[in-house]
Amino acid sequence: MSGAAISHLSVDFATKGGIHHAVRDISLAAGPGRILGLVGESGSGKSTVALALMGLLAGNAEVTSGALQLGSESYDLARAQATAALRGIRMAMIFQDPFASLNPVFSIRAHLTEVLSRRSPELDGEARNRAAMEALAAVGIDRPEIRLAQYPHELSGGMRQRVAIAMALLVRPDLLIADEPTTALDATVEAQVMQQICGLRDRIGCSILLITHSLGLVAQYCDDIAVMYAGELVEQGSVAAVAAKPGHPYARALLACEVTIDAPRGADARASRFRIIPGDLPDPLHLPSGCIFRTRCDMAIADCARIVPPPVTVNGEPGHVARCIRVNEK
Amino acid sequence: MPAIVQFIVQRLAAALLTLVGAILLLFVIIQFVPGDLASILLGPRATPELRAQFAERMGLDRSIPEQIFLFFRRAVSGDLGTDVVTGRDILSIILDVLPNTLQLAGAGLLISLAFGIALGCIAALKPGSLIDTVLGVASVAFITTPAFVVAIFLLLIFSLKLHWLPVTGAGAPGDPLDRLSHLILPATALSIGWIGYLARLVRASLLEVLSEQHVRMMRAYGVPEGRIVRHFALRLALVPMVAVMGIGVGDMISNAVFVEIIFARPGIGTLIYNAILNRNFPIVQAGILFTVLTYVTCNLLVDVINALLDPRIARSLNKPA
Numbered sequence: 001m002s003g004a005a006i007s008h009l010s011v012d013f014a015t016k017g018g019i020h021h022a023v024r025d026i027s028l029a030a031g032p033g034r035i036l037g038l039v040g041e042s043g044s045g046k047s048t049v050a051l052a053l054m055g056l057l058a059g060n061a062e063v064t065s066g067a068l069q070l071g072s073e074s075y076d077l078a079r080a081q082a083t084a085a086l087r088g089i090r091m092a093m094i095f096q097d098p099f100a101s102l103n104p105v106f107s108i109r110a111h112l113t114e115v116l117s118r119r120s121p122e123l124d125g126e127a128r129n130r131a132a133m134e135a136l137a138a139v140g141i142d143r144p145e146i147r148l149a150q151y152p153h154e155l156s157g158g159m160r161q162r163v164a165i166a167m168a169l170l171v172r173p174d175l176l177i178a179d180e181p182t183t184a185l186d187a188t189v190e191a192q193v194m195q196q197i198c199g200l201r202d203r204i205g206c207s208i209l210l211i212t213h214s215l216g217l218v219a220q221y222c223d224d225i226a227v228m229y230a231g232e233l234v235e236q237g238s239v240a241a242v243a244a245k246p247g248h249p250y251a252r253a254l255l256a257c258e259v260t261i262d263a264p265r266g267a268d269a270r271a272s273r274f275r276i277i278p279g280d281l282p283d284p285l286h287l288p289s290g291c292i293f294r295t296r297c298d299m300a301i302a303d304c305a306r307i308v309p310p311p312v313t314v315n316g317e318p319g320h321v322a323r324c325i326r327v328n329e330k
Numbered sequence: 331m332p333a334i335v336q337f338i339v340q341r342l343a344a345a346l347l348t349l350v351g352a353i354l355l356l357f358v359i360i361q362f363v364p365g366d367l368a369s370i371l372l373g374p375r376a377t378p379e380l381r382a383q384f385a386e387r388m389g390l391d392r393s394i395p396e397q398i399f400l401f402f403r404r405a406v407s408g409d410l411g412t413d414v415v416t417g418r419d420i421l422s423i424i425l426d427v428l429p430n431t432l433q434l435a436g437a438g439l440l441i442s443l444a445f446g447i448a449l450g451c452i453a454a455l456k457p458g459s460l461i462d463t464v465l466g467v468a469s470v471a472f473i474t475t476p477a478f479v480v481a482i483f484l485l486l487i488f489s490l491k492l493h494w495l496p497v498t499g500a501g502a503p504g505d506p507l508d509r510l511s512h513l514i515l516p517a518t519a520l521s522i523g524w525i526g527y528l529a530r531l532v533r534a535s536l537l538e539v540l541s542e543q544h545v546r547m548m549r550a551y552g553v554p555e556g557r558i559v560r561h562f563a564l565r566l567a568l569v570p571m572v573a574v575m576g577i578g579v580g581d582m583i584s585n586a587v588f589v590e591i592i593f594a595r596p597g598i599g600t601l602i603y604n605a606i607l608n609r610n611f612p613i614v615q616a617g618i619l620f621t622v623l624t625y626v627t628c629n630l631l632v633d634v635i636n637a638l639l640d641p642r643i644a645r646s647l648n649k650p651a
Contacts (some may be wrong), residue, residue, distance in 0.1 A: 056550060084552070092550065093547075095543055095547055102544055102547070103545075103548075103642075105569070105640050105641065105642075106562065118553065144459065151641045153641070164547070167551065168638045171551065186590070193494065198497050
């Protein structure tokens with residue numbers, strides 16, 4: 001297994017105002033056993049990337065180009081149902097809101113065994129039941145035999161998200177997509193859920209695409225990071241390299257927005273907290289020429305309106321690229 | 331106590347209250363009907379002695395609370411009195427015709443559910459398509475046409491003009507095929523409106539469920555679309571429909587009165603109707619008692635089915651407020 005790679009993914013949405021190019025020419029790679037954090041603001045297109053990979057986009061969306069390389073096979077994402085055969089076999093997904101992602105009128109057992117009936121049809125009912133119980137135990141749910149018979153409303157949010165992780169665990173996928181898996185949860189539960197996701201990675205050695213808007217989460221759990229802005233990738237590289245020297249002004253601004261939790265007590269809170277990036281995402285139907293970030297960028301020069309910035313290696317660090325024409329200045 | 335048992339006990343208590351309430355209401359209404367019961371039933375030329383004797387026999391000389399109490403005490407032991415007109419036991423009169431009405435309402439219910447759910451699913455799977463639009467228009471037409479109008483037209487077309495199906499009656503008692511052929515038209519008349527209503531309801535509810543995240547979750551795990559709709563989404567989508575069917579059963583029974591009259595079918599509906607025309611109130615009371623009993627039983631059944639379909643329902647109702 002050699003991980004998962006996405007190349008040249010573009011997605012269009014047909015809207016009343018016209019064609020909206022929501023995702024434009026995105027290429028990403030997550031090695032086996034590695035977690036790639038895909039970050040960006042709401043509306044930057046990160047969830048669209050995930051749904052395009054799974055083939056679960058809404059009816060008005062069209063993948064105009066893109067390929068998924070999974071192990072030695074390649075799948076043309078522009079074809080209808082390109083990855084349908086992989087779902088629940090080589091790919092699995094954990095969704096954002098655990099309160100909505102389990103069917104309220106089916107037991108936990110029904111959810112887990114449904115996954116198994118596709119993934120491991122050779123198992124009989126008894127074996128499925130045992131596997132479901134083991135999966136619940138593996139994600140840290142105690143008394144799994146009781147939990148199996150319960151319904152989603154009888155479980156807490158964190159526990160429901162662990163059930164979702166157990167479903168993914170039963171699939172043993174090559175690629176797991178986790179779309180903001182902790183956004184709906186408390187900070188304390190967030191850590192537990194992330195640890196279970198890391199535990200799953202350790203157990204089955206899959207690649208994980210973690211979609212989030214929390215840089216803290218990326219810094220703590222991810223190996224690599226990719227930053228999206230308004231449907232384009234602006235920077236990617238190892239977490240260490242990007243955190244140490246972000247190349248793109250947007251990535252730098254994002255990092256500056258993070259609240260420093262280790263700031264000394266009594267320090268002026270206003271100095272470090274609530275830094276914001278002025279302005280809004282550009283209108284998707286009227287994107288600026290040249291660099292898409294230039295309208296909000298504090299470093300923009302006249303050339304930024306004329307040149308579409310190509311990926312540039314930052315600091316000579318292999319794999320760390322940013323799409324800004326002023327990256328290696330100064 | 332398991333949640334579902336506790337739930338059923340609560341529902342039974344509520345059902346009993348409904349029953350008592352309906353009978354009380356009936357007694358009050360009867361008090362407002364003009365004329366003295368004895369003179370209506372015995373005719374204008376009855377002697378005062380005869381009238382007094384009749385009033386005593388019927389318990390009319392007692393106070394209303396006493397009459398109500400006596401009615402319930404007798405009813406509990408299965409004694410609904412004797413019919414003044416025929417001299418027959420009222421309970422046996424009711425039990426003679428009750429199966430006809432239950433079969434009619436039951437068949438109407440089955441037809442409504444079968445067609446309503448099927449058409450609702452077809453519309454929901456292709457929202458905005460031609461078939462969805464056609465079904466939408468047809469549903470509204472079905473809902474807005476009263477059952478007795480449908481009954482008259484069905485009768486005119488299929489019985490009188492085409493001679494496909496029998497015109498009146500409930501069929502020979504020992505002949506299931508004959509009874510079935512007598513059931514088709516009245517049951518259809520009864521169910522048309524509910525087919526339209528259920529089709530709309532199931533469509534809306536299924537569309538909503540299909541847009542929920544757990545459906546996308548199932549898709550993400552490669553569960554075939556047909557199984558997602560039939561197994562996972564439909565069960566959730568049927569919860570509001572089953573709840574509405576509690577009212578549906580009541581509506582079927584009250585519409586059965588018209589339909590039974592139009593098709594001259596013996597049943598609780600025709601029995602009550604004729605008894606009202608004759609001011610034969612003991613029969614009316616007994617008929618209403620059984621109608622309410624049927625309605626209350628069906629509602630109880632509906633609640634239990636819903637609690638079984640959706641585990642959240644039994645739980646939420648058992649929580650102390």
